[in-house]
Amino acid sequence: MENLNFIFSIPTVIIFGCDSIRELGRRIKELGGAKAFIVTDKGIANSGILERIKGILSEDRIDFVIFDEVEPNPLDTTIEKGTDLAIGDSCDVVIGIGGGSSMDSAKAIAMRVTNRGGTLLDYVGVNKVKNKPLPIIAVPTTSGTASELTIFSVLTNSKDMTKISIGSDLLTPKIAICDPMLTVSMPPSVTAMTGMDALTHAIESYVTTVATPVTKALALESIRLIAGNLRRAVSRGEDIQARTNMLLASLLAGMAFRHTRLGIAHALAMPLGSWDIRLPHGLANALVLPYVMEFNLPGNLEGYAEIAVAMGESPGDTLRETALKSIKAIKELIMDIGLPRNLKSVGVRKEDFDRIAEEAMKSGNLTVNPRVCKKEDLISILEASYEGE
Ligand SMILES: [Fe+2]
Known part of the structure; x- marks a missing residue:
């Protein structure tokens, strides 16, 4: 190193x-x-x-x-x-x-x-x-x-x-x-949304340009814990082990991103929580995360491959193939925990994309994102999230 x-x-x-x-x-x-x-x-x-x-x-x-x-x-x-x-x-x-x-x-x-x-x-x-x-x-x-x-x-x-x-x-x-x-008393939908916030913290921190071995260790363990426990915490709120592991995962991700900042998903989540849109923060992250990862992938192929493995995916024949599995794993998790899968279904309007992207471009999180992005890139990510499956 x-x-x-x-x-x-x-x-x-x-x-x-x-x-x-x-x-x-x-x-x-x-x-x-x-x-x-x-x-x-x-x-x-x-x-x-x-x-x-x-x-x-x-x-x-x-x-x-x-x-x-x-x-x-x-x-x-x-x-x-x-x-x-x-x-x-x-x-x-x-x-x-x-x-x-x-x-x-x-x-x-x-x-x-x-x-x-x-x-x-x-x-x-x-x-x-x-x-x-x-x-x-x-x-x-x-x-x-x-x-x-x-x-x-x-x-x-x-x-x-x-x-x-x-x-x-x-x-x-x-x-x-x-x-x-x-x-324990958190309802399933809040468990799902807040859990996706923690996962977005861990993933965005892991692939930033300023991640260190310490922040990466914390973020990767957080990703492992969330991949292994979020479904259980949503399905059975009384599962103390799942609740304990989710709280721990949130804490570890926080320790990581406190030092690295985050990325495009969090830059977009701010305006998606503003004006009359007002999406809950964790939901906003979950809706854009897979499409932010698709955009970012060339910026940190190794990082996304490691995330895929931490989420329980088996390595593919090539690094790119393995990295792509991280996106598949995220989409499956979002589906399993019952969250909406596209911006269209939660009432976000295409007419707002310009001002959402404009506002997101002001975010300091973009300075550490693994791929340099322009306003047009953010609009493309929003369009992909709008139609997302
Ligand atoms: Fe967050």
């Missing part, structure tokens, strides 16, 4: 395992928290999960306030409302409980409490955050986004309904409590 250089750092303390949620009170105290601001959504608030967490915090004599107004694709206005409440209640630690929306909202609220200048939109972009946020603890209840250890908070601008992203090392949660038992 020529001149190997890399930096690898995960500042988040990861506490993984069934019933690890019992650690929450102790960890809040460890961070010096006297009053916790819990950020979540109505689904979690009405499930047994929040009751359980309230019980744990009461037992540990931790004062807390609950903000359960996080919506899918959370709006900047929701963040500002949560921030005012957190300040009004003098909370000193923020806990995000839920999927990507709740964890990303927790990050943005924790940031906004200590960064009061301007509006939330002034912090959109990379490294615009000046002051240290309140300490953040992330508690994922889905296995996909890996927001529990990334630097990003992805939100929606209420003025034009575009997706916006705040990226800063300061937004990385201090602690992630990853308890597979909290993912």
Whole structure:
């Protein structure tokens, strides 16, 4: 290997395992928290999960306030409302409980409490955050986004309904409590979509131009785990082993892409989650991933061949033949877990392709994609995804 250089750092303390949620009170105290601001959504608030967490915090004599107004694709206005409440209640630690929306909202609220200048939109972009946020603890209840250890908070601008992203090392949660038992009640469709998000993270990270032996090892193991467990997790939600392996896979993919960034699928998923299109993030990735892989294939034939083998395919006669099997494996997985297979079937309009491609071209993820792409290439990928089988 020529001149190997890399930096690898995960500042988040990861506490993984069934019933690890019992650690929450102790960890809040460890961070010096006297009053916790819990950020979540109505689904979690009405499930047994929040009751359980309230019980744990009461037992540990931790004062807390609950903000359960996080919506899918959370709006900047929701963040500002949560921030005012957190300040009004003098909370000193923020806990995000839920999927990507709740964890990303927790990050943005924790940031906004200590960064009061301007509006939330002034912090959109990379490294615009000046002051240290309140300490953040992330508690994922889905296995996909890996927001529990990334630097990003992805939100929606209420003025034009575009997706916006705040990226800063300061937004990385201090602690992630990853308890597979909290993912058991996730419905099959959410399990399928979030699982495809995790798989897209792993695949895109694996083939980037900046992947290192460490990120590749993490991404490949994530791909193996998802290929072996996502069908089971969707088919039988109570399968603790499948749930454990999916949460682990999501975490490993997050560790990888935290260092590499992603690719075309994630560049397209941002506008596909914007405006009136508003596809769930994992579904947007699943719909375009096979066609992004077809386009990218010449850029990293070896990488896609290794992905095919990790997904359980046998090697073909040539490297290209093996690499092509990765696309076949992805399409079969999407079919088995019951997700829609083309943009047409979810109501995305061809008239929107131009503005979707235009918006996607702004994504930093394209800089590490294995094949250089132009706006016309993205439109061709969208056309293939529209008719996809
Ligand atoms: Fe993602």
